[in-house]
Amino acid sequence: MTRAHDYRGAFGADGTRHRVRRPIPEVPAEPGLVVEDAASGFCGSIVAVDSRAVTLEDRHGGRRVFPLQPAAFLHEGAPATLVLPARAPAGPARSASGSVKVVGHTARTARAARILVEGLHDAELVERVWGHDLRVEGVVVEPMHGMDDLAAAVAEFGPGPERKLGILVDHLVEGSKETRAAAAVAGPHVLVTGHPYVDVWQAVKPTVVGIRAWPQVPRGTDWKTGVCAELRWGEPADGARRVLGAVRSFRDLETPLIGAVEQLIDFVTN
Numbered sequence: 349m350t351r352a353h354d355y356r357g358a359f360g361a362d363g364t365r366h367r368v369r370r371p372i373p374e375v376p377a378e379p380g381l382v383v384e385d386a387a388s389g390f391c392g393s394i395v396a397v398d399s400r401a402v403t404l405e406d407r408h409g410g411r412r413v414f415p416l417q418p419a420a421f422l423h424e425g426a427p428a429t430l431v432l433p434a435r436a437p438a439g440p441a442r443s444a445s446g447s448v449k450v451v452g453h454t455a456r457t458a459r460a461a462r463i464l465v466e467g468l469h470d471a472e473l474v475e476r477v478w479g480h481d482l483r484v485e486g487v488v489v490e491p492m493h494g495m496d497d498l499a500a501a502v503a504e505f506g507p508g509p510e511r512k513l514g515i516l517v518d519h520l521v522e523g524s525k526e527t528r529a530a531a532a533v534a535g536p537h538v539l540v541t542g543h544p545y546v547d548v549w550q551a552v553k554p555t556v557v558g559i560r561a562w563p564q565v566p567r568g569t570d571w572k573t574g575v576c577a578e579l580r581w582g583e584p585a586d587g588a589r590r591v592l593g594a595v596r597s598f599r600d601l602e603t604p605l606i607g608a609v610e611q612l613i614d615f616v617t618n
Contacts, residue, residue: 372419373426376433377402383430384422385414394430402430409555443480444597459486461616463514464501467491470516470548472592474609477601485617498529507537514612517542539615541608547571549591551605556594 375381377397383404384391390412392404397416405411414420418429465471471491475482482489492501495517507513515533517526520542530540545551546565549572554561565574572584581587598606 372429373423374431375421375423375428377416377430378433381423383428385412386420386422386427388412390414397430397432399432405555409560411555411558444477459488459616460510461487461512461514462505463487463489463516463612463616464492464505465489465516466495466518466548467493469588469592470518472588473548473552473595473601474516476592476595477598478609478613481613485613487613487616495526495529499533502533502538507535509537511537512616513538514616515540516608516612518548519546520544520608539612541611543602543604543608545602545605548605549575549587551602552591552595553600553602556600557591558594 375383377394379394379396381394382391383394385404390404390406392406392410392412394402395405395411396403399416401413401415403411403413416430419427421428421430463474465474468491471489474489492498498515502513502515505511505513515530515538517530517540519526520530520540521527521544526542530542534540543551550562559579563575563578565571565578570584572587576582576584576587579587581590594600
């Protein structure tokens with residue numbers, strides 16, 4: 349393999365200056381290591397790396413992806429070639445939710461228990477992160493397409509000791525209509541949890557989708573529509589592909605959503 353080199357002056361026995369080839373050091377691309385892309389000057393810490401590219405995050409939370417090329421970076425002010433870090437001893441594989449992954453498991457027959465979420469995007473996000481856990485436990489997640497008919501949805505399901513129902517609610521804050529609706533249906537076989545965000549997109553960390561913060565949307569404006577207009581993402585369907593496609597694991601989500609979903613899974617499986 350051809351290696352990049354730098355050339356530094358040195359003096360020979362005759363007093364003349366010669367160019368000495370020095371190999372560019374290879375630096376393991378460990379998470380948290382701060383480097384600078386030599387071509388663009390973008391400086392940040394490593395947040396992800398694979399055999400082809402490395403993702404850097406600057407101090408403002410901005411992220412950029414750069415190809416792994418010889419001598420393409422500066423480390424501590426000197427040229428460096430980033431390489432994949434040595435693999436740690438193999439441990440138990442983890443699912444996107446952080447749980448131990450069950451290998452070779454056939455999906456369990458669905459329980460009578462269910463988890464209801466407000467909309468299709470909520471269901472897709474829960475499936476993306478907790479899908480493995482849900483299949484192992486035999487739990488089905490269903491979108492309600494809004495909170496307007498929550499009481500009717502609960503009554504139709506008919507919760508009981510063997511038919512527990514978990515409900516995930518957006519904007520579950522004191523005094524909200526969502527909180528009042530949740531209180532009206534909660535019971536020994538129905539658990540309602542939620543997060544404080546207006547929409548489930550907002551429970552995705554802004555840096556994951558390449559922004560500093562989620563925009564403020566004026567009251568009365570559909571939140572997804574307002575966000576997409578402010579960020580120039582196109583229609584909400586375009587924004588959904590961007591947001592949901594960026595989530596890889598629970599680390600990409602805010603803590604209130606993680607806790608709410610974990611509670612529901614525990615409730616309906618115990």
